Amino acid sequence: MPPASSASPDSPRVALLVETSTTWARSILDGINRYLRKGDYWQIFLEPHGSNESIRMPAGWVGEGVIADIKDMAMARQLHALDIPVVNISQLTFPGLAFPTVTTDISACLRMAAEYYFERGYENLGYLRLDRNAFDGNMSREFGHFVQHAGGRFFPKSVKNRAWGVADWNVSIRELAGWLRELPKPVGLFSWAIGREVIHAVHLAGLRIPEEVALVMLSDDEIFLEMSHVPMSGITHPGAEIGHEAAQMLADLMAAKATAAPPAGTPVKKRSAGPVRQSRPSAPPPVRLIKPLGIRTRQSSDVLAITDPALRAAIGYVRQHAGEPLQVDDLARHAGVSRRTLEQKFAQTLERSPAEYIRDTHLGRARELLRETTLPIPQVADASGFSSPEYMAQLFRARLGVSPLRYRRQVSAR
Structure with a gap:
């Protein structure tokens, strides 16, 4: 079970201005919930909304933070005027109103x-x-x-x-x-x-x-x-990861704001006479773009727009046997051409070699299994046509910059 947290008068009041009618939005809310289950306690304010609504904050609401799918300038202005941390999860930007953002790339x-x-x-x-x-x-x-x-x-x-x-x-x-x-x-x-x-x-x-x-x-x-x-x-789209990262970003922003605020009753120092120092421009708010899955x-x-019969047969064979170890010679035999001829056809039409196409197909299947199943890594490698889990991990690091286990954690928002 996650570490227990309890409500207190000082628990942050957080508004989630996110529609609730689509798979994308619900996966974002799921990612936020996963973050909160790690231990943070927020007083959450959330209402059902449709995908085309531009959600407005109720008049007089007081809180410490907002996660919002900001869809228009009026909504952006209202949230900016709150003077509290707001994390935007939409892809939209608004001139003169920059928000910390976590969204799809x-x-x-x-x-x-x-x-x-x-x-x-x-x-x-x-x-x-x-x-x-x-x-x-x-x-x-x-x-x-x-x-x-x-x-x-x-x-x-x-x-x-x-x-x-x-x-x-x-x-x-x-x-x-x-x-x-x-x-x-x-x-x-x-x-x-x-x-x-x-x-x-x-x-x-x-x-x-x-x-x-x-x-x-x-x-x-x-x-x-x-x-x-x-x-x-x-x-x-990586909705769960967006929600998780948006919640983490908001938590960091709220903590930073609370640390920067002077304790209640602290006297305000008067500015001494003399030349006014020009303040440094503030850093732009953080923006994290997360790649689609x-x-x-x-x-x-679900079709191949390739007219060459040999090339079409070879690609179809790879797709049908994506979970099996494959060799270029297997493709050439199935297509009824020599290996050299097949390599030339791949290079001319797809600008890659048959071996690269096989690796890409195996990698795509492995990514799908890591996203959608809980199979252990060795079983994922075997079901994706890789000769070993080590080789699969090597390809993941070369192509995606992460290990298979790290990839699974990313797409499941940890």
Whole structure:
């Protein structure tokens, strides 16, 4: 059991201004709760809220700290005026109002999505963004930069916006279907908020998903992505780790503020006459960006956009046997070509060797097992096709900078 802590009149009063309707938000709250179970006692203030709400602090509330998903300038101004530590967990920033922040590394998400498609042989990538939404517009531009810098072709599309992170329910599916028909095929699409609309438009256009149009979403809210004629793939965010780290950051900030405050009744020293010293500019508040955990592939993107039959056969063989030890010669035999020919095909299309592709696939399976199971490390190595736990650990340190055990602790928010 965690160390026991008890309430006292001096226990910090902490407001959690976080919506409670999505998997992402609930995992963040779970991470905060895990931190508190280690021993800190906070008086928590939390209410149920929907994902599109801009939550406001009740008038007259007095407390010592806030963790908030800050969504607009009005909310930012209200929280800034409290003059208490506030940790922001949203990706938004506000001119002139800088907050300590713990959130997902959105640039890493965009890069991950682009690489996901390129690894599967896609050259044509598109982004569907919400009209008049600066945050989504920035993501579209950055995703396009990744795509074009890697030599791909980029096709952005703007869709009418109804609310924060939500497409208008009256968006023209017919117009969207017309846009999809005109795109070169196969095409891989990425979006923050426009998912089921794409599925409907693909069906109306008479296209096949994922063979002609593939789709990956920025989030991985299971209910929303599964409740579709075609279940949608999505990026898995480190919500529990964000919540845990946000709670740790807030605890540190509250402790620092309490230490800096003079004891009650301490007389204020008068400033002596003479020249006024210019104060040093304060350091910017801490910002921690946490990388996404991976992409959960569902039917909307479970395909390879590779036309070469030998290369397609080799990649399919690796995916089917991801948990087994594999050799390049195994792939070549299955594909019906020589090892040298297969290596040339991998280099020309995927810009990596067959051996690197095998290692990447084994690494991806190991990361998935470490995230989603409690298997011991040796069993994870065996089930991921590694020859030994030591070799798996060596690859983890080389690619991710941490051991497998450390990786598991990170993604489970300790």
